[in-house]
Amino acid sequence: MKYDALLVQSFGGPEGPDDVIPFLENVLRGKNVPRERLLEVAEHYQHFGGVSPINQQNRDLIAALRVELAAHGIDLPIYWGNRNWAPYLVDAMTQMKNDGVESALVFVTSVFSSYSGCRQYREDLTKAQVEVGDQAPRCDKIRTYYNHPGFIETMSSCVRESLDQIPSERRQRAELIFTAHSIPLGMSDNCNYVKQLQESCRLVSEATQHANWRLVYQSRSGPPTQPWLEPDVCDVIRDLGASGATDVIVSPIGFVSDHMEVLFDLDTEAKEAAAEVGLNFIRSGTAGVRPRFIEMIRQLIEERLDPDMPKQALGPLGPSHDFCPVDCCLYTPQRPRPG
Numbered sequence: 001m002k003y004d005a006l007l008v009q010s011f012g013g014p015e016g017p018d019d020v021i022p023f024l025e026n027v028l029r030g031k032n033v034p035r036e037r038l039l040e041v042a043e044h045y046q047h048f049g050g051v052s053p054i055n056q057q058n059r060d061l062i063a064a065l066r067v068e069l070a071a072h073g074i075d076l077p078i079y080w081g082n083r084n085w086a087p088y089l090v091d092a093m094t095q096m097k098n099d100g101v102e103s104a105l106v107f108v109t110s111v112f113s114s115y116s117g118c119r120q121y122r123e124d125l126t127k128a129q130v131e132v133g134d135q136a137p138r139c140d141k142i143r144t145y146y147n148h149p150g151f152i153e154t155m156s157s158c159v160r161e162s163l164d165q166i167p168s169e170r171r172q173r174a175e176l177i178f179t180a181h182s183i184p185l186g187m188s189d190n191c192n193y194v195k196q197l198q199e200s201c202r203l204v205s206e207a208t209q210h211a212n213w214r215l216v217y218q219s220r221s222g223p224p225t226q227p228w229l230e231p232d233v234c235d236v237i238r239d240l241g242a243s244g245a246t247d248v249i250v251s252p253i254g255f256v257s258d259h260m261e262v263l264f265d266l267d268t269e270a271k272e273a274a275a276e277v278g279l280n281f282i283r284s285g286t287a288g289v290r291p292r293f294i295e296m297i298r299q300l301i302e303e304r305l306d307p308d309m310p311k312q313a314l315g316p317l318g319p320s321h322d323f324c325p326v327d328c329c330l331y332t333p334q335r336p337r338p339g
């Protein structure tokens with residue numbers, strides 16, 4: 001297939017205090033999340049001057065990708081469009097159309113498959129294409145990369161750096177906790193989110209030869225009446241402290257860069273929980289613009305440009321589909337019952 005552009009599709013984030021509430025209203029539109037949770041999360045953003053790090057992280061990612069593609073003779077202009085804040089997807093799509101782009105490959109910044117991280121991004125593309133109208137570019141999402149050697153090697157090197165900070169006599173007993181965004185069970189039932197997460201964690205544990213690991217969740221936003229993925233990272237940290245553990249490494253495997261959910265929910269809240277129970281807390285890195293991660297994105301582009309190129313994947317699950325099946329990552333949110 002011939003492609004003439006790369007589109008980086010992401011979540012977006014506020015860039016000042018006045019952006020915070022309208023941004024969160026965009027995020028939570030159609031989702032069954034209490035207003036109190038929105039206001040609570042707004043406080044987290046205001047704590048950092050109302051600026052989410054995500055937009056700058058995407059600018060850095062695009063800059064690194066431009067260098068990587070140019071160094072490998074891949075001549076694709078890069079566009080960027082978000083779901084929840086400027087620069088919006090529809091504006092990127094309009095720009096692509098005006099520049100004569102006919103078909104684009106799309107790199108989505110969410111690693112794991114779920115409604116929010118897969119299907120909703122594809123729905124966003126369709127809506128933007130309809131809005132842009134005739135000659136809107138065709139957009140094909142790049143496959144998910146949870147078991148790509150580039151992602152696993154990147155996360156493994158972050159975990160190794162964390163393990164190296166622990167005195168050797170305690171290292172093997174250190175608790176390695178992988179965290180990901182919690183989602184409603186009604187969402188996780190219809191996708192491979194948990195299965196993919198478990199496989200990524202297993203592959204990183206294997207690569208780092210650290211068998212003492214578990215997968216936990218963070219950033220739950222639902223009402224107490226709705227079941228979401230558990231256990232919560234802070235509960236697990238408190239339990240580990242009570243059971244005599246000494247060191248905990250928290251690897252935010254579910255996030256590609258240091259989002260607000262990492263800076264606040266982990267570096268602030270989880271760190272405090274660890275301090276309360278006397279645990280040595282080490283927050284492991286995210287992929288960000290680490291060279292092996294940028295190389296992986298280039299390899300995922302190359303395999304779509306050249307069908308003879310082997311598709312890389314570690315472990316027994318093999319490479320994910322290039323094109324999602326029609327029922328991939330479906331989700332119908334439960335409405336709160338009146339009365």
Ligand SMILES: C=CC1=C(C)c2cc3[nH]c(cc4nc(cc5[nH]c(cc1n2)c(C)c5CCC(=O)O)C(CCC(=O)O)=C4C)c(C)c3C=C
Pocket residue numbers: 009010011024027028031033037038041054108109110111112114115116117181182183184187221222254255256259260261
């Ligand atoms: C119903 C599910 C979800 C609710 C409600 C929800 C609220 C919520 N999320 C953020 C900020 C971010 N979420 C991100 C990704 C993300 N969110 C969900 C689910 C819900 N979020 C999923 C399944 C995912 C995919 C996993 C992932 O990418 O980490 C991100 C990162 C996006 C990206 O990198 O592209 C952010 C940031 C807020 C502020 C919020 C409101 C309370």
Ligand SMILES: [Fe+2]
Pocket residue numbers: 116181
């Ligand atoms: Fe989210």
Ligand SMILES: [Fe+2]
Pocket residue numbers: 113114118119324328329
């Ligand atoms: Fe999907």
